[in-house]
Amino acid sequence: MKNVAVLLAGGSGKRMGGNLPKQFLLIGEKPIIQHSMEAFELHSQIEEICVVIPTDYIAEIDAIVRKYSFKKIKHILAGGKERSDSSLAAIHAYANDTDVNLIFHDAVRPFISEKIISDVIAEVQQGKSVAVAIPTTDTILKVTAENCIESVPVRSSLRRAQTPQAFPYSVIKKAYDLALKDIHFEATDDCGVVLKYLPKEKIYIVEGDESNIKITFEGDLIRGEQINKNSK
Ligand SMILES: Nc1ccn([C@@H]2O[C@H](COP(=O)(O)OP(=O)(O)OP(=O)(O)O)[C@@H](O)[C@H]2O)c(=O)n1
Ligand SMILES: C[C@](O)(CO)[C@H](O)COP(=O)(O)O
Numbered sequence: 001m002k003n004v005a006v007l008l009a010g011g012s013g014k015r016m017g018g019n020l021p022k023q024f025l026l027i028g029e030k031p032i033i034q035h036s037m038e039a040f041e042l043h044s045q046i047e048e049i050c051v052v053i054p055t056d057y058i059a060e061i062d063a064i065v066r067k068y069s070f071k072k073i074k075h076i077l078a079g080g081k082e083r084s085d086s087s088l089a090a091i092h093a094y095a096n097d098t099d100v101n102l103i104f105h106d107a108v109r110p111f112i113s114e115k116i117i118s119d120v121i122a123e124v125q126q127g128k129s130v131a132v133a134i135p136t137t138d139t140i141l142k143v144t145a146e147n148c149i150e151s152v153p154v155r156s157s158l159r160r161a162q163t164p165q166a167f168p169y170s171v172i173k174k175a176y177d178l179a180l181k182d183i184h185f186e187a188t189d190d191c192g193v194v195l196k197y198l199p200k201e202k203i204y205i206v207e208g209d210e211s212n213i214k215i216t217f218e219g220d221l222i223r224g225e226q227i228n229k230n231s232k
Helices: 032-041 055-067 083-093 114-124 169-179 190-197 219-230
Strands: 002-008 048-053 073-078 100-106 129-135 149-151 159-168 203-207
Touching: 002 032, 002 083, 032 048, 032 055, 032 114, 048 055, 048 083, 055 073, 073 083, 083 100, 083 169, 083 190, 100 114, 100 169, 114 129, 114 159, 114 203, 129 190, 159 169, 159 190, 169 190, 190 203
Parallel strands: 002 048, 002 100, 048 073, 129 203
Antiparallel strands: 100 159, 129 159
């Protein structure tokens, strides 16, 4: 099976604000998305990379690919309205090349480590579905519609989800085929889609790390600069 990294970068970064989608903001003088592209380009077990990006920014990715001589970028695809639409764009792109593992990664998690990618690949190569997560240090509250506490789940059973999330092609395709028949379908990640529509499919967890942050708000850029400096 070929290991394909799908870099999801189709969002507009509403919570970050500003005109430029956050994946093009600089950390360590390099666009955030370029950090993610490099992490997968340099990983020896990744055969191909597929970048999903808003249509207006396809040329920017093409320019980065040419300028820095990326060799593994096979597709640069137009993203969709929701994150799940961007995942679907990648799934459709491999409809005739199904002997692959799709390894979905938020392009705005630029500090993904070689170890996490290796650990994810070790699992998905055995035909397993894989999530990356870390324990939560905060107690997590489940709340009601009126913002009162409904329950306090046992913390030791809770994890914070990161990416990558990886699946054999047949698994993720089937999950999305079923999801698309559901008029109430919505999802914030790909594991949620598999869990809901293929409940018998086990999703194995690989340990993430605290540096694998998602750049979401402006303050995350300061933390990102620190992580980048410490990684030198
Ligand atoms: N339609 C979308 C929405 C999100 N993403 C990608 O999914 C990742 C995680 O999403 P998030 O941090 O929510 O990014 P945005 O959707 O851009 O942010 P916001 O929700 O603040 O608008 C990002 O790399 C983002 O570009 C995507 O590929 N397609
Ligand atoms: C996939 C994810 O990064 C796991 O934490 C997260 O669910 C993405 O959510 P967002 O709303 O697109 O930021």
